[in-house]
Amino acid sequence: MSEQHPHLWLCATCGVEYAPAPVAPQQCPICEDERQHVPASGQAWRTLDGLRADGRRVTVTQVADDLWGLTATNVGIGQQGMLVRTTAGNLLFDVPGLIDDDAIAAVRELGGIHHIIASHPHMYGVQSQWSAAFDDAPIWVAEKDAAWLGHRPDVVRLWNDPFDVLPGMRLDQVGGHFPGSTIAHWSAGADGGGVLFAGDAIFPVADGNVTFLRSYPNRIPLSAAVVRRIADQVRQYRFDVLYNNFGASAGPDAPSIVEHSAQRYIDWVSGANDHLT
Secondary structure: OOOOOOOOOOEOOOOEEOOOOOOOOOOHHHOOOOOOOOOOOOOOOOOOOHHHHOOOOOEEEEEOEEEEEEEEOOOOOOOOOHHHHHHHHEEEEEOOOOOOHHHHHHHHHHHOOOOOEOOHHHOOOOOHHHHHHHOOOOOEEEHHHHHHHOOOOEEEEEEEEEEEEEEOOOEEOOOOOOOEEEEEEOOOOOOOOOOOOOOOOOOOOOOOEEEEEOOOOEEEEOOOHHHHHHHHHHHOOOOEEOOOOOOOOOOOOOHOOOOOHHHHHOOOHEEEOOOHH
């Protein structure tokens, strides 16, 4: 496909789109922030046509019933978007930093995209291009994080209060990693047990538990109070499985895992376990 804007610029490090312009921006504020990083080699920029010419592609892989992962390997951070199919329309939660004709065709066969939501600014990807490919699907952006938008097409819709973007699909902001860090609760997912898409706000780790951080690449923690607040907020939702933004999951019985992990984290950052160090 030919990109909608020949000079839509993508940060080579995070994969987030910036507004069309004759020349690339000088800076990527997202990568200059302490939650991300600019490589030692310096800021670099890519275009969609350049990535596709290099052989980069989006793969669409079924994860579970009515759930598919969209991944652009070796593009930006390398996140996996989640396409959720419902009888009322489809949601793309977290957005790859690439789009191509084969991926568009595959998603069309699955019913298209009716709403787009990124869990936080690192996951904006090329959301304007995914929207344009699917009849200008609305892009829902947490108002608390809107200042991080490098490109703001007319289809962007700002929001604050929790709401059902589709029947059985509720969006909520839990904060932590970013003030507007967003989760999506899919009540019909996991065979009716419920699924929570948590982005970076609640992140599965190697031992089957989860963690909570302000910065993952720089290992900057959150406070005990913030972690307690996040864990308490998601307790209102019924879910058996939790997914992050890289295809990792926690569950079954994900709420118990979240609670155990939150308390473990709180005990360490509050000093309760200092005698073990």
